[in-house]
Amino acid sequence: MAFSVNVNPSALSALRNLNTTTQELSVTQNRINTGLKINSAKDNAAIFSIAQKLRADLRGFNAVKQSLDRSIGTVDVALAASNAISDLLISMKEKAVAAADKGLDSTSRTALAEDFNALRSQISTIVKNAEFNGSNLIDNGTTDITAITNADATQTLTVKHQNLTLGGGNILITATQSILTQAAASIAVSQLVSSLNNVNSALTKLGAGATSLEQNRTFADRLSDVIETGIGNLVDADLAKESANLQALQVKQQLGIQALSIANQSPQAILSLFQ
Numbered sequence: 001m002a003f004s005v006n007v008n009p010s011a012l013s014a015l016r017n018l019n020t021t022t023q024e025l026s027v028t029q030n031r032i033n034t035g036l037k038i039n040s041a042k043d044n045a046a047i048f049s050i051a052q053k054l055r056a057d058l059r060g061f062n063a064v065k066q067s068l069d070r071s072i073g074t075v076d077v078a079l080a081a082s083n084a085i086s087d088l089l090i091s092m093k094e095k096a097v098a099a100a101d102k103g104l105d106s107t108s109r110t111a112l113a114e115d116f117n118a119l120r121s122q123i124s125t126i127v128k129n130a131e132f133n134g135s136n137l138i139d140n141g142t143t144d145i146t147a148i149t150n151a152d153a154t155q156t157l158t159v160k161h162q163n164l165t166l167g168g169g170n171i172l173i174t175a176t177q178s179i180l181t182q183a184a185a186s187i188a189v190s191q192l193v194s195s196l197n198n199v200n201s202a203l204t205k206l207g208a209g210a211t212s213l214e215q216n217r218t219f220a221d222r223l224s225d226v227i228e229t230g231i232g233n234l235v236d237a238d239l240a241k242e243s244a245n246l247q248a249l250q251v252k253q254q255l256g257i258q259a260l261s262i263a264n265q266s267p268q269a270i271l272s273l274f275q
Contacts, residue, residue: 011263016134018256025249031237038235061224068217071147075210078137081130093192099185108151113180138164159209162202170198
């Protein structure tokens with residue numbers, strides 16, 4: 001066995017082992033602090049790249065859900081307004097049928113006409129107020145509601161605009177329609193029958209659109225949950241395992257320090273040769 005004061009192989013070996021343990025301990029502590037086993041590309045470039053893409057998709061689905069929520073709100077308001085308009089048309093039909101009776105006296109017909117006009121005015125008020133986030137699906141415009149349904153914004157779902165204004169096409173009754181005479185009342189009855197059919201058709205379309213939007217919203221939630229879970233499976237640290245590993249490495253580090261200390265004392269044995 002050779003003795004040298006210039007080189008201490010035992011100390012160098014102990015130091016290398018201690019440095020390795022310290023590095024492993026640093027990695028484990030970082031995993032515990034962040035909760036991630038893949039915290040950057042240097043940990044695992046391929047897995048980190050996959051996780052980043054999934055994170056981008058997850059953010060995209062957050063935007064999808066916001067878009068769907070806005071569209072659902074707009075369609076829900078339009079549906080509520082359309083239901084109310086349908087009820088008003090039924091009441092108007094009742095007044096018009098009563099006013100179409102040839103044996104009705106003028107006083108009664110005038111009272112029915114006033115009720116009819118009040119109901120008619122309510123339709124205009126409802127249409128005007130059926131707005132959500134600046135969009136109105138039942139006014140005299142033509143703008144449809146379109147929501148994005150995928151994270152790349154390449155797929156959309158559209159709910160068509162339905163004009164439910166007075167005299168707007170679906171509702172044949174105009175803003176000046178009257179039932180003051182028996183003949184006018186008879187015409188109004190015919191127009192109201194057609195208007196009710198048109199409004200019910202519009203309700204069906206709006207209802208189908210609302211259902212599709214809600215189904216896509218539910219799917220977006222589920223897909224987001226799946227993606228988030230997938231990201232966790234890829235990059236999250238097993239904290240129970242890391243905790244056990246931390247304790248083992250701390251003990252190993254302490255032993256390494258002791259081993260290095262012992263190795264550093266070896267050259268002092270040379271002094272005994274000169275006594």
